Amino acid sequence: MAMSDRDDMSGLEVFFDAARAHAAEPSVALMARIEADAQAVAAQTSAPPRPRRASLSSQLYRLLGGWPAVTGLATAAMAGVWLGISLPEGMLDGANESAYLIDVAPELAFDLAGGNF
Template sequence: MSDKDKDVTGLEAFFDAARTHAPAPSADLMARVLNGAEAEQARLRRRAQVADATPQSGLLEQIYRLLGGWPAMAGLTTAALTGIWIGTGLPEGLLAGGAEAAYLVDIAPDAVFELAGDF
């Protein structure tokens, strides 16, 4: 339809008739929709009853799931153990003392720096 053709009076009668006679759904369609809705509600009720019957997970299981399962927990455990190992294990050069520990630079010579001292 072009912009020059503004004569749509022939179609207006059909549009008016369509506006006044809105189609109503058939009784069969309404019955099928209601049956489907009731079946879905029954399924959701059964699902809710099953969910209520299962025990709630504990705090550790919630953390486990929150972090991403066993792959993430394995990575976190490895990182934690490596950090403990690096933090507690002193290099042999620092324990031997003398010339082998020459690479150790004392920034504050007045401060006491004991590597394996008694605490």
């Protein structure tokens, strides 16, 4: 730097002092506008969030009775699927066919076999 800070300031300091003493001041109207802005922003940020509309699945969930009912339904559904896909071997193994076949009209069967219409 060609000049020292002291040299630079020898004449400028009186101007800087004058500038500090004659600072531009905000008008009353500006202060009021800024205050109003603050209130508007505060009202925006502190407003409670609007309740969101529940989705269809959550409405159905509540309609069914919440988690206890849904758990029961899910268990029953899984049991049904399991019974449907597994072969009923235990029920048939070694059983006599006549034990579970019921002839509701034996006379009709006889008539058919005899060919007597």
